[in-house]
Amino acid sequence: MKLISILLLHFILFVQYANAQKQDNVWLFGYRFDEDSLSNGIIFQFDDSLKITYEPRPMDFATTSACISDSSGNLLLYSNGCYIANSADMEVEGSSGLNPGILYNLFCADDVGYNIPTGMISLPDPGESTMIHFFHYPSVTTAFKNLLHTQVDISSNNGLAQVLFKNQPIILDTIHPDGMHSVKHANGRDWWIITAKQYSNRYYTLLLSPDGIFQQEQSIGTLAMSGAGGQMVFSPDGSKIARFNAKDDLRIFDFDRCTGTLSNPIFIPIQDNADNENFAGLAWSADGHYLYAAEIKRILQFDMWASDIAASMTIVAERPPSPSPNLGYLELGPDGYIYGRPLGGDWRFHRIKHPERGGFDSEVQQSYYFLDFPHGNLPHFPNFRLGPVDGSACDTLGLDNHPLAGWRYDKTEGLSVDFTSVSWYEPDTWWWDFGDGAQSNERNPTHTFPAPGAYEVCLSVSNEYGTDTKCKWVWLNTSGIKPLSSGEGLGVRLFPNPSTGQIFWMGLEGEAVTLQVFNALGQQVAERNSTENGVDLSHLPSGVYHIKFLTSDNTIRLNKSVVIEK
Incomplete structure (x- = not known):
């Protein structure tokens, strides 16, 4: 007993x-x-x-x-x-x-x-x-x-x-x-x-x-x-x-x-x-x-x-x-x-x-x-994903650091993506499968995909106590391109629309632009400066947004409504 x-x-x-x-x-x-x-x-x-x-x-x-x-x-x-x-x-x-x-x-x-x-x-x-x-x-x-x-x-x-x-x-x-x-x-x-x-x-x-x-x-x-x-x-x-x-x-x-x-x-x-x-x-x-x-x-x-x-x-x-x-x-x-x-x-x-x-x-x-x-406030947290000090004199409860996989990605230029491991419980090896036949054992790799598309990317992290894997989809310049009906932005395309928050455009490659994002009430909720062809607006809740593209001389190159669905 x-x-x-x-x-x-x-x-x-x-x-x-x-x-x-x-x-x-x-x-x-x-x-x-x-x-x-x-x-x-x-x-x-x-x-x-x-x-x-x-x-x-x-x-x-x-x-x-x-x-x-x-x-x-x-x-x-x-x-x-x-x-x-x-x-x-x-x-x-x-x-x-x-x-x-x-x-x-x-x-x-x-x-x-x-x-x-x-x-x-x-x-x-x-x-x-x-x-x-x-x-x-x-x-x-x-x-x-x-x-x-x-x-x-x-x-x-x-x-x-x-x-x-x-x-x-x-x-x-x-x-x-x-x-x-x-x-x-x-x-x-x-x-x-x-x-x-x-x-x-x-x-x-x-x-x-x-x-x-x-x-x-x-x-x-x-x-x-x-x-x-x-x-x-x-x-x-x-x-x-x-x-x-x-x-x-x-x-x-x-x-x-x-x-x-x-x-x-x-x-x-x-x-x-x-x-x-x-x-x-x-x-x-x-x-x-x-x-x-x-x-x-x-x-x-x-x-x-x-x-x-x-x-x-x-x-x-x-x-x-x-x-x-x-x-x-x-x-x-x-x-x-x-x-x-x-x-x-x-x-x-x-x-x-x-x-x-x-x-x-x-x-x-x-x-x-x-x-x-x-x-005016900011909550203060400890690291809740911290395990025991394995092998120490205080490691007395039979707990071990079984790794927990987590990661995020940030698009850079073209089809290149920065991947960052946010894994816990002391992993000591990382293995990325980018879903296009390429792999990496770096902790935080940058990978260039061969073509636009949707890729299921998986990160496996390991230590002596086990392995854990986290998979997510990465979308790069996928379908949903819709031509603009307005005179502004002629030759510029914004996609996908609807979107989960990852927005891309064509026709302004290499050009410095300022994106101003407004909600349905006309209130500005985001502003981004970019020389790339995409932006991450996934922090915004689902809804209809209006995006305005301004060039360095304040010329409006695009006025477009976008639906964000999550």
């Missing part, structure tokens, strides 16, 4: 571990224009590609936000730091009154949303599948005081969720506005949460396990003496953690996922005029090769595999003159892109297209997304 119980426990853990893939699948944003209206909700949903939709909802966001989905990617809970809502947009019973104090009185009483950008994260319980934890800190006078803990049972209240307790103090000290982050324990099940004391070099580390929450602290590295806000982010494999704000600059540590201790501190001072800025962003590439620091007016890249990380610093983007939005907080998406939100309310969103590449090849795309409504 004891052996059966142990085997059953290991099976349950394996199922939970194997399915723990998509808790960061849904990102929520929102902004209310007046007190009498619903918030203009913006939803980023990451499936095979990013889908952006709009849905009015009661909750308004200022800068604080946290959201969590189940392992299949279905939204469970979300919060603006004032209260918690369930997937039906109903206030969770007992959740009002989060983060009591001055900011709550200023913002939450008017349903505006809490206003600490990196002040909240949400995690699944490592033992009970119906329990969700929120860690957050309030503002008391001018300091962020105490790290608080709130726990929700999503099965209670007839499945509408209920708060079991809220605002329980865990750390009784000031918290630095660089915020907090979390990472899987080396056993692949439990969670580490780390934050820093303000005006010091002290770090608090919490272990969330089925046995409760355990706290430890450590003083290490250079003092952080400003009150500027930034971000604290673990590398995707959890072996390092970086911390950055524009006044205290960049700090990097090794992190032991078994013991929760920091070591080998690196301090990189950055001498520039950003020392006057109060906010900054930080994110890693999915492979952990590059670290990106956003300084309001520019983005810096650091090669984390270089022998001298400080010397590898490269400016990969600078903010154009106003009215271009600034470069604020960053977040690595499940698709391997890095997303960046401007500070304050803005309609635009930035994107780093190839974070895994060095220098300007990373392709920072400022104002890449034009949203229907402004936003």
Whole structure:
């Protein structure tokens, strides 16, 4: 009987571990224009590609936000730091009154949303599948005081969720506005949460396990003496953690996922005029090769595999003159892109297209997304697709890193396509089958197809524990060409139409054009500059759009309606 119980426990853990893939699948944003209206909700949903939709909802966001989905990617809970809502947009019973104090009185009483950008994260319980934890800190006078803990049972209240307790103090000290982050324990099940004391070099580390929450602290590295806000982010494999704000600059540590201790501190001072800025962003590439620091007016890249990380610093983007939005907080998406939100309310969103590449090849795309409504928040997630440290002293639960295949593609020129592996659980070999008789064992290959058409591309990833394969269709200049009926665009063809979001054209080869995309209400929702013959609009929801092509002298070469169907 004891052996059966142990085997059953290991099976349950394996199922939970194997399915723990998509808790960061849904990102929520929102902004209310007046007190009498619903918030203009913006939803980023990451499936095979990013889908952006709009849905009015009661909750308004200022800068604080946290959201969590189940392992299949279905939204469970979300919060603006004032209260918690369930997937039906109903206030969770007992959740009002989060983060009591001055900011709550200023913002939450008017349903505006809490206003600490990196002040909240949400995690699944490592033992009970119906329990969700929120860690957050309030503002008391001018300091962020105490790290608080709130726990929700999503099965209670007839499945509408209920708060079991809220605002329980865990750390009784000031918290630095660089915020907090979390990472899987080396056993692949439990969670580490780390934050820093303000005006010091002290770090608090919490272990969330089925046995409760355990706290430890450590003083290490250079003092952080400003009150500027930034971000604290673990590398995707959890072996390092970086911390950055524009006044205290960049700090990097090794992190032991078994013991929760920091070591080998690196301090990189950055001498520039950003020392006057109060906010900054930080994110890693999915492979952990590059670290990106956003300084309001520019983005810096650091090669984390270089022998001298400080010397590898490269400016990969600078903010154009106003009215271009600034470069604020960053977040690595499940698709391997890095997303960046401007500070304050803005309609635009930035994107780093190839974070895994060095220098300007990373392709920072400022104002890449034009949203229907402004936003001021950006949720902060751990890497939910991180397994155990196999073979370590803490690898005690019988879990292994069975690889999970994932990939995306970006068209370049003609029939060439960039393929990027976004695979998890430590694969060490990659095998691409491009569906045209060609293969590659590169991690992120570029492939040129022989002719237009539809190709089923498959990526297989492997390690000592197994193999996983992901197949998707890639469409290149396929059928659906329709001649234009208007005088504008004579000789220019746009296809396919309808489209799933991948749009191509003929007749403007090699010519620099600006595409302006408008929705059915006449609102501009995207703008792209291109010298190629295609563009990816798959982030837009299904609907009818009007596309205008402008050449460098502002001549209109094409006015065309396109239907996007998904």
